[in-house]
Amino acid sequence: MAPSENTPLVGGNNHSDQSGNALPMHRPTSFPSRLNPNAPPGHPNFVSSVYWLFTSSWVNILLLFVPLGFASEFLHWPAVWRFSLNFLAIVPLAKLLGDATEQASLKLGQTLGGLLNATFGNAVELIVGIVALLQGQLRIVQQSLIGSILSNILLVLGCSFVAGGLFKSESTFQQTAAQASGSIMMLGCITVAIPAAYQGSSRMSALLTGGFEALEKINKHADETEHGLLFISRGASLILVAVYALYLIFQLRTHAFLYEAEEADEEEEVPMMTPVAAVAGLLAVTLVTSFNADYLVGAIDETAQEYGIPKAFIGTILLPVVGNATEHFTSVWMAAKNKMEIAIGVSVGSSIQIAVGVIPSLVLLGWAVGQPLTLYFQSFETVVLVASVVLVNTLIQDGRSNYMEGAMLVSLYAVAALSFWVEPDV
Structure with missing residues (x-):
């Protein structure tokens, strides 16, 4: 039987749009009494909220x-066990973050809910990035972030196009919103490419003017180049953060209508968690995730x-x-x-x-x-x-x-994964 508009997700749980939009989601119209015996439908209490979340x-079985990830760290198990157990632990934690974010968004309205989604939608990537940054593993920071973008726009979006193509010969979505999102994505991509172009042009100029001796001189005085990269990267980062803030205003306020789902899809939402429980869940899960990410990166x-x-x-991949x-x-x-509007909002918006x-x-x-x-990524990753x-x-x-367009995106991701397997570590 084909799923209807009211068909719940696996385990009766829907997910929120990670792009920062307060989009319609579908829930059962009342709570099963066994889950919330003391609260009326639509009015969960703290205990029932926590019960539902887990x-x-x-x-969530994962x-x-x-606790196994914590034990592996404190008992000094082999690195492969520390890596594997904490790797698997982050999967359900990412799921809990998504659920708690969605529930918190329901009571905060579109604007605040969207900002909350923007903050926690990529919480796992942000936590892993911060942990690796504080440990001085700058290449892991860069690779995980580039990999997250590639995973979203190639693997996730590609699988979404394939899934949509299995039920309809052609899926449609809001063209203007997709073009706006694509343009913002291109801006971020170009900003990452500029430092690589700066690095490459410095070396090429040295070769053309002084041959390999000049190039060797540049290598010996790499501090100058590093200073230039830091100057460009930090200045560009300030600009990008301002652009991202403007994009949130565009998406959540002035042009929110471009990102809304069709009216026929909208249904009254019934909260499964109280706002206090949802925010408390966000903070608790984020804290636990930071420890598991720390142990993972360390291994x-x-x-x-x-x-x-x-x-x-x-x-970049795992x-x-x-x-x-x-x-x-x-x-x-x-x-x-x-x-498809929601699917694109999740994948492209997250990128x-x-x-x-x-x-x-x-x-x-x-x-x-x-x-x-810096924003200087390796040339191969930038390409x-x-x-x-x-x-x-x-x-x-x-x-x-x-589905053919989806297959193209997934194929490019597979080629990239093969390439990263043999990319030398630098």
Whole structure:
């Protein structure tokens, strides 16, 4: 039987739009009495809220890995166990973050709810990035963020196009909103490419004017180049943060109508958590995730060396897939229900948050704590990112999608994953 508009998600739980939009979601019209015996329908109490959060999906079974991840760190288990257990622990934690964010958004209204989604939608990626930054693993920071963007716009969006194409020959979505999101995404991509162009042009100029001796001189005086990269990156980050704030105003206030789902899809939402319980859940889960992420990042070097797994593959492919687990499920499910606006909002919107919000914020945080994080990514990563954003923009410009376009996006992601497996660690 084909799913109807009221069909609940797995375990009776729907997901929120991670792009920062307060979008319609579908819930049962009342609470099962066994879940909330003391609260009337639509009026959950704190206990029932916590109960629902932890029992709303079968994915939460994986929460068993959270204490195991802690134990692996304190008992000094081998690095591969510390990495694997904390890796698996982050999957359900990402799910809980998405659910708690959605519930908190219901009572705060579209604007505040959207800002809350913008803050917590990529919480796992942000936490992993902050932990790696404070540990001085700047390449892990860059790789995980680039990988998150690629995972969202290639794997998540590609699977969504495929899922939508399985039920309809062609899916449609709001063309103007998609073009606006694509343009913002391109801005973030170009800003990442500019420092790489600066680095490359400095070396090329040296070769043309003084041959290899001049290039050797530049290498010996790398501090000058590093200073230039830091100046460009920090200045550009300030600009991007301002653009992201303007984008939130555009999306949530002045042009919110562009991002709204069709009226026929809207249904009255019944909260499953109290606002206090939802916010408390957000804070608690974020705190726990920060510890698991800390243990995970700390085990990357030893695991990569012991088992021959490239750090580039871990940072760019494995970590983002875990962090984007919630977005992936939500986007594919919405696309299968012919709600492509929500699917694109989740995948492309989440990438915008990373490119225009999280990356520059981490550069500025690195500036504050004395870590020289820049927007200069390796040339190979920059080329892959630019090619991916160009392909996505090409496919969403017409406001239509099909399974073939989805297959193209997933194929490019597979090629990128193969390439990152053999990319040398630097």
